[in-house]
Amino acid sequence: MRNGLRMIGVTGVVALGIGLAGCASDGGSGSEGGSEGAAEDITVGVAMPTETSERWIADGEAVESQLEEAGYEVDLQFANDDIPTQQQQLDQMITNGADILIVASIDGTALATQLENAAGKGIPIIAYDRLINGTENVDFYVTFDNYTVGVQQAQSLLRGLGYLDENYEETGLDEEKIIEVFAGSPDDNNATFFYNGAMDTLKPFLDDGRLTIGSGQDDFDTVSTLRWDQATAQKRMEDLLTSTYDGGSKPLDGVLSPYDGISRGIITALDNAGYGATIEAGLPVVSGQDAEIASVKMIRDGVQYATIFKDTRKLATQAVAAASAYAEGEEPEANDTESYDNGLKVVPSFLLESDIVVSDNIGELLVDSGYWTEDEIEAGVAE
Template sequence: MKFRKFLAAGAGAAVAISLAACSGGGAGSSTEESASGGAGGGAAEGGTVGVAMPTETSERWIADGDAVKAGLEEAGFEVDLQYAADDIPTQQQQIDNMITNGVKALIVASIDGTTLSGQLEAAAAAGIPIIAYDRLINETENVDFYVSFDNFEVGVQQATSLLVGLGVLDAEGNETGDEGPYNIELFAGSPDDNNAGFFFNGAMSVLQPYLDSGVLVVPSGQTDFDTVATLRWLQETAQKRMEDILTSTYVGTDKKVDGVLSPYDGLSRGILTALEQTGGYPVAIADGMPIVTGQDAEIASVKLIADGTQFATIFKDTRKLADQSVTAAISYLNGEEPEANNTTDYDNGVKVVPSYLLESDIVYADNIQSLLVDSGYWTEEEVASGQAS
């Protein structure tokens, strides 16, 4: 994908700018300081940073891995980047090997945020700082920093986009006076991903008043997180559950689905397939396809939004996430504390992990150009084809 080429050339420059802008608790006062190694050993000494990503089945994790690797290499580090194929023992072994091989720092996007305690204890004993990347690592004191988006707000945005699509809210987020009722179904992410709960809770903070008032109805009755969660964020799992809901609750009745809260584009595509094939809904929203939300601005779903099939997605610019994780790693390797903008909300069960949270945006058909194309995240050709180049 073309924006990765931009990252390879620009991530190091972005890190250098952020380093030059920080002082005191930031990532160093100058690029020369960051290159000099500092207290923790830095780029001039060489050294390797371990980057553990969960899977290559989602294009966003491939992009994240590429971006983090490019930024670290531009800053002068070698990088051990590993993908674990959504297999917990594989990720445990990969991190064990990184520690054994003497990495200077670890950046970890966990598969299951509760399964790495042994690895992180070994890393801490070796003096290796641990940065949780986008997914909080739970039930351990041995996580030093968390870089992510405001995940509760992401859920708020998902629910907001659903209400906009239904017509309950206008484009500015104001109530229209439409009282429905609208039939919706709820999906959540993987229960072993700490973010999934934040997404769902954020969404329900918006939707619950409308459920209480009767503007929204969930005909299947499936509303609690444990019931609507989708293990490993698998598209086929979401598709099967949507098919089951349709056949048990809608097919053969006069009920119709008006909207579906989906927390991730991969799930959205499975849900849309089920709605079309099992529910008999037309492909286009204009013709009666239910409003379906999403997250991650995956190119296949961006095309579906442009084509009028999926209604919205949430854009989390992972270039910024990668830059911030690189900045945090360099801070630690310079013997400094990374800058945090949240020190209260991310309790992993043992400690409140200092965090840096980034902002996200709702993508609709009418702002694909301004948010995704003009920023260089996707090109017009990629949006038109639905494929990364």
């Protein structure tokens, strides 16, 4: 571990630590300006991958608002899924004097130069949801338990197909069904965790013949979807329907999808091929992830079967907690120090839990928690 936050505004950092710990006196016999002034001396650079996904917009807004509430200056940038743009944004953040970096990378292997520069200036680097690979210059990782997210994706598919009940216990169904498998972007470390968790969960059903992958395509490189792109997923599904399902005349029961945008592309291809507009009308069961509002509406309407809810507000809170720890000259709290090896080091991590969303628990998980409103779900659009 490097020597923590670089030494600009050291007295401010100390005061911030006192303020965040709740130990500052009301009247302020400490340094002039108190902890609020100290926080203003610290700039946190926040690099997000894109604004084309509702999920990343929500993450960026949540991180920015919580950092600002804590008193930090924030430099939030979105890179439009363009690697050189993200590299340039990080270079600029460092040049402009960022004291801490929170980075959700586009390609977890493409930022070594930028992070080496940051490390040389003593800037702590927090990887946000996507692990940064191939560098020692990443200090902490905040994410969800991504292997479990993959398990949940497969469980939701199995429930939709009738093999698991609402408690995700086996029902005893021995009917044989046909599925296809999609995975996330090969340059996103999380995608392999999702894939491994899902495939490990599906394996007993594939091994005993209850499930068959119609195309035979199951290795990660073949089923991955670069940049998690909806159009790319739709095109692959269309190609599968042509090559394996006679354009839609052969049965297909379900599709494992790792992300709601991919799910919507898959569903469009299936609907266009004549499988039906809803599950009740014959549309195959399709899983998802991220609880994007368009897909939540589709779940409510019986079109998409499920999604995985990863509450970005909690992830943002954990990223801010890690940043605050570095500001205080301390180590952030980790609850996993074994799972996330980036090729050069095992990165200490904090893992959060996720939930499976189906039609009958949308209200409990998404509305009651304030994540989406009923009006937003009805419209399928965030206000």
